[in-house]
Amino acid sequence: MGREKTEVLQGTLDLMVLKTLDTMGPMHGFGIARRIEQVSENLLQLNQGTLYPALLRLEQKGWIASKLGVSENNRRARFYSLTRTGRRQLKKEAENWEQMSAVIARLLAGNEGG
Amino acid sequence: MTWLRVLASKCSGLFRKGRLERQLDEDVRAHLDMLVEENLGKGMDPEEARHAALRQFGNVGRMKEECRDRWSIRFIDELVQDIRFGLRQLRRNPGFTAVAVLTLALGIGANTAIFSSVNAMLIHPFAFQALDRAVDVWETVPKQGLWHIDASPACFEAWREHNKTLVLMAAGHNWSANLTGREHAERMGGYRVSADFFSLLGIAPRLGRTIAAGDFSPDRDHVVVLSYALWQRLFGADPSAVGKSLLLNGQKYSVIGVMPSDFDFPVGVEVWAPMNLDAAAQADHTDHYLQVFGRLKPGVSMSQAQADLATVSAGLARQYPATNAGHSVRVLGLVDDVAQGSRQFLTVLMGAAAFVLILACANVANLQLARATARQKEISIRRALGAGRARIAGQLLIESLLVSLAAGGAGTLLAGWGLKLLKRGIPPFIVQHIPGLKHLQVDPYVLLFTLAVSLLTGLLVGMAPAIHSTGSDMNAALKESTRSATSSRGSQRLRALFVVTEVALALVLLVGAGLMVGGFRTMLNANPGYDRRGVLTFRLSLPSYEYRDDARRRAFYQQLLARLEVLPGVESASVVTSLPSGWSWNQTFYRAEGQPPAAPGEMRTAVEQSVSPGFLRTLCVPLIEGRFFSGFDGPSTTPTVVLSENLARRVWPNQDPVGKRIRFGTGDAQGPWRTVVGVIGGIKESPFAQHAEPTAYFPYDQLPQASAGVMVRVVGDPTALAPAARMQARSINPDVPIYDVRTLEQLIGDNLSGVKSSARMMIVDGIIALLLAATGIFALMAYSVAQRTHDIGVRMALGALPQDVVKMLVGGSMKLAALGIAIGIPLAIALTTALESFLFGAIAMNIPILAGATLGLAAVAALAGYIPARRAAKVDPMVALRYE
Numbered sequence: 001m002g003r004e005k006t007e008v009l010q011g012t013l014d015l016m017v018l019k020t021l022d023t024m025g026p027m028h029g030f031g032i033a034r035r036i037e038q039v040s041e042n043l044l045q046l047n048q049g050t051l052y053p054a055l056l057r058l059e060q061k062g063w064i065a066s067k068l069g070v071s072e073n074n075r076r077a078r079f080y081s082l083t084r085t086g087r088r089q090l091k092k093e094a095e096n097w098e099q100m101s102a103v104i105a106r107l108l109a110g111n112e113g114g
Numbered sequence: 115m116t117w118l119r120v121l122a123s124k125c126s127g128l129f130r131k132g133r134l135e136r137q138l139d140e141d142v143r144a145h146l147d148m149l150v151e152e153n154l155g156k157g158m159d160p161e162e163a164r165h166a167a168l169r170q171f172g173n174v175g176r177m178k179e180e181c182r183d184r185w186s187i188r189f190i191d192e193l194v195q196d197i198r199f200g201l202r203q204l205r206r207n208p209g210f211t212a213v214a215v216l217t218l219a220l221g222i223g224a225n226t227a228i229f230s231s232v233n234a235m236l237i238h239p240f241a242f243q244a245l246d247r248a249v250d251v252w253e254t255v256p257k258q259g260l261w262h263i264d265a266s267p268a269c270f271e272a273w274r275e276h277n278k279t280l281v282l283m284a285a286g287h288n289w290s291a292n293l294t295g296r297e298h299a300e301r302m303g304g305y306r307v308s309a310d311f312f313s314l315l316g317i318a319p320r321l322g323r324t325i326a327a328g329d330f331s332p333d334r335d336h337v338v339v340l341s342y343a344l345w346q347r348l349f350g351a352d353p354s355a356v357g358k359s360l361l362l363n364g365q366k367y368s369v370i371g372v373m374p375s376d377f378d379f380p381v382g383v384e385v386w387a388p389m390n391l392d393a394a395a396q397a398d399h400t401d402h403y404l405q406v407f408g409r410l411k412p413g414v415s416m417s418q419a420q421a422d423l424a425t426v427s428a429g430l431a432r433q434y435p436a437t438n439a440g441h442s443v444r445v446l447g448l449v450d451d452v453a454q455g456s457r458q459f460l461t462v463l464m465g466a467a468a469f470v471l472i473l474a475c476a477n478v479a480n481l482q483l484a485r486a487t488a489r490q491k492e493i494s495i496r497r498a499l500g501a502g503r504a505r506i507a508g509q510l511l512i513e514s515l516l517v518s519l520a521a522g523g524a525g526t527l528l529a530g531w532g533l534k535l536l537k538r539g540i541p542p543f544i545v546q547h548i549p550g551l552k553h554l555q556v557d558p559y560v561l562l563f564t565l566a567v568s569l570l571t572g573l574l575v576g577m578a579p580a581i582h583s584t585g586s587d588m589n590a591a592l593k594e595s596t597r598s599a600t601s602s603r604g605s606q607r608l609r610a611l612f613v614v615t616e617v618a619l620a621l622v623l624l625v626g627a628g629l630m631v632g633g634f635r636t637m638l639n640a641n642p643g644y645d646r647r648g649v650l651t652f653r654l655s656l657p658s659y660e661y662r663d664d665a666r667r668r669a670f671y672q673q674l675l676a677r678l679e680v681l682p683g684v685e686s687a688s689v690v691t692s693l694p695s696g697w698s699w700n701q702t703f704y705r706a707e708g709q710p711p712a713a714p715g716e717m718r719t720a721v722e723q724s725v726s727p728g729f730l731r732t733l734c735v736p737l738i739e740g741r742f743f744s745g746f747d748g749p750s751t752t753p754t755v756v757l758s759e760n761l762a763r764r765v766w767p768n769q770d771p772v773g774k775r776i777r778f779g780t781g782d783a784q785g786p787w788r789t790v791v792g793v794i795g796g797i798k799e800s801p802f803a804q805h806a807e808p809t810a811y812f813p814y815d816q817l818p819q820a821s822a823g824v825m826v827r828v829v830g831d832p833t834a835l836a837p838a839a840r841m842q843a844r845s846i847n848p849d850v851p852i853y854d855v856r857t858l859e860q861l862i863g864d865n866l867s868g869v870k871s872s873a874r875m876m877i878v879d880g881i882i883a884l885l886l887a888a889t890g891i892f893a894l895m896a897y898s899v900a901q902r903t904h905d906i907g908v909r910m911a912l913g914a915l916p917q918d919v920v921k922m923l924v925g926g927s928m929k930l931a932a933l934g935i936a937i938g939i940p941l942a943i944a945l946t947t948a949l950e951s952f953l954f955g956a957i958a959m960n961i962p963i964l965a966g967a968t969l970g971l972a973a974v975a976a977l978a979g980y981i982p983a984r985r986a987a988k989v990d991p992m993v994a995l996r997y998e
């Protein structure tokens with residue numbers, strides 16, 4: 001098991017979902033969860049169920065849209081895709097995140113130095 | 115605007131619950147299946163794969179709950195749940211629900227009905243633009259207590275030119291328009307208006323145009339605007355009516371427009387034409403016949419306009435002291451002014467309806483409390499299962515709101531039905547002449563009012579049980595057996611208080627109803643100074659183009675009277691300027707010979723009447739001194755006058771007036787000197803008048819009027835004479851319209867129809883109140899008897915006789931009733947004082963009415979207590995003791 005898994009940070013799940021859909025195109029819930037886990041190289045502790053409230057929230061905000069489709073295993077599933085506003089929002093959130101992480105990184109670096 | 119989209123999606127979520135739930139289920143199932151498949155691929159056995167999948171997915175229930183929270187608005191969800199639950203509860207207790215809904219429906223219905231009247235007559239009597247900015251302007255002579263004098267044309271012009279507070283000012287005067295050139299002449303309510311009349315009211319015509327400035331020049335054609343009703347009657351609603359012409363008073367008038375159906379101002383007017391005043395008429399300060407209207411400038415208050423116009427009037431008084439000294443001005447809101455007559459009635463009725471509603475609320479709150487006590491267990495269980503106090507209280511409130519809304523619906527139906535009955539009871543003549551009465555109906559404003567009242571009622575009624583049931587200790591309640599539920603002393607006392615309130619209110623309402631009915635009777639039967647039975651009346655107006663000179667008018671009246679008097683059954687007939695209770699009196703100044711002239715603005719006035727010799731006999735007015743007119747008081751003999759007793763006494767106190775001389779007229783009483791030949795008894799102007807009005811009677815041969823009332827005394831039914839009388843008048847000249855054909859009794863009854871309707875409504879209110887108070891007492895006693903069955907059993911086992919038990923229980927209810935009556939009596943007396951002024955002194959504190967209401971109420975209370983008490987006394991002690 002080696003390294004400890006990290007809990008998903010409050011508010012970051014939305015960003016992850018948006019980014020995933022941005023790079024991967026329309027996906028179903030399972031696919032999104034699987035992708036996030038892969039990218040995190042299993043560093044992330046993700047209760048896959050928590051994805052659904054997040055998807056609902058994003059859909060209500062109009063950032064993603066959903067429609068029924070057929071999965072690679074010939075299974076009926078709901079596919080989510082990024083909308084135009086969602087793409088804009090992703091850009092904004094990503095910038096925010098980068099700024100924030102830069103700040104955190106600098107803070108931490110400062111602490112170590114001092 | 116993201117939040118807006120979220121809100122929209124949540125709102126739509128409220129209605130798509132089932133679909134969203136299914137969708138989520140599908141998503142979860144698909145996801146889990148995929149996980150299981152993947153796990154199987156990793157070589158797990160099916161059982162293991164499923165467990166692992168569920169572990170990976172996390173808590174399904176919590177996730178779903180989280181989604182549900184997001185779908186819609188939690189508060190509304192709970193509300194929907196509560197409403198469903200409430201409806202189930204109400205359905206489970208159909209008896210309670212029916213009684214509560216019916217009770218509140220009576221209360222709400224009474225309020226809806228009255229508010230419909232208030233809405234029609236006091237709030238929206240006319241469909242004008244910005245009705246609250248429109249004002250009436252009157253001349254006043256404060257020193258003589260005259261507050262509503264029509265303005266003179268010169269005064270109107272001065273106000274219009276010099277005011278700084280009104281956007282527009284317009285004037286108008288009644289115009290008797292005889293329509294001829296058709297089968298028979300018809301008299302129409304006409305109104306001549308100044309240029310800005312229609313633009314001031316802000317009403318556009320339905321067809322054509324209204325009167326414009328150009329219509330006033332003397333060389334223009336005569337033009338006329340029709341009312342919707344007249345357009346329908348004369349032209350069958352033909353749109354091409356505009357441009358056609360009518361023969362009015364012998365002249366051709368072209369129709370230029372038709373007003374919309376809801377335009378009825380001044381009330382009863384059917385044709386509007388431009389005012390045609392020449393320069394001399396416009397400069398006239400002595401003749402007062404213009405009704406003046408204005409529209410306030412934005413931001414200007416009524417009192418500012420009043421002060422502004424008063425300055426103008428003061429200037430006129432300085433400039434023209436002979437005619438304007440002592441004259442001032444009064445600005446009144448248009449609606450306030452026209453609604454004056456109805457306001458008092460409606461205020462009293464509104465108060466009565468509010469009382470009825472409070473009574474109904476007390477009754478239902480009482481029922482609710484009884485039920486809440488019975489539901490104590492259910493509520494305690496819900497609390498134990500985790501329902502918060504607020505949720506329980508909310509649930510109870512929602513239940514009572516459901517009841518009150520249902521009652522609001524039922525009440526609206528009741529009110530609609532009641533209004534229909536009420537309208538049928540109002541004479542058509544009155545409907546035509548009271549602003550807004552035509553539109554008496556349940557309209558959107560009324561519905562809004564009813565909704566508000568229903569919600570308020572629901573809150574009021576639900577408050578007591580909500581507070582009561584959440585305040586109590588749930589552990590105690592869970593442990594309690596059914597019997598000891600009586601332990602809630604507080605609720606018992608609250609319920610007793612409700613009953614006491616009910617009795618007090620019912621007493622006030624009963625006394626109020628009694629007083630109104632009594633007042634109505636008093637006014638109806640008060641001696642007006644003449645015999646109103648067996649008299650047919652009608653009015654006529656002689657077309658001025660045909661009856662320009664006195665001789666012609668005289669001839670017409672002589673002929674008419676001669677023909678009427680020979681009709682079978684006719685005892686006598688008479689012509690008079692103004693019919694008694696006819697609401698149009700000419701006032702005239704007077705000055706007695708040998709007395710110093712009064713200062714300008716302090717001239718005394720009297721009512722003037724031109725009457726034919728038959729007047730005294732037709733009305734059966736007593737001759738007190740001297741003689742009445744005969745056929746010999748003609749145009750060429752000495753001018754004569756007969757005075758009413760009170761006028762004679764006022765002019766010549768303690769002297770014999772017969773033979774003295776007096777003159778009448780405008781300005782400085784400029785008529786000829788007239789010799790007083792007789793004194794007759796006084797006549798009351800209307801059933802509302804407390805005293806007879808000082809009146810001067812002139813022989814109609816000396817002063818024949820262009821329009822007159824005709825009275826015919828008949829043996830038998832006067833209405834049967836109407837066709838013959840009409841025919842006689844037409845046979846003399848078909849161009850003379852005959853209108854307002856009524857018996858004198860009808861005429862007086864029409865005057866009192868407002869009081870009559872009010873009295874009727876009060877009786878209904880009183881009966882409802884009595885019923886509600888009775889059921890209130892009955893319910894309380896029945897409940898407490900049920901609660902005390904055990905106690906009663908013990909008493910009877912120990913030797914109490916059934917009559918002792920009855921006495922004890924009835925005594926209890928009588929104690930409450932007595933307390934209620936004790937509180938109600940001073941309230942009722944206060945009410946009487948208020949009503950006294952309203953019913954024009956026709957009532958005083960009335961001991962028989964007060965005593966009757968008190969005794970009636972006490973008897974009902976005793977009966978309401980006796981029935982459950984009897985039942986209790988019949989109980990077998992053994993059964994009662996076992997009763998747990």
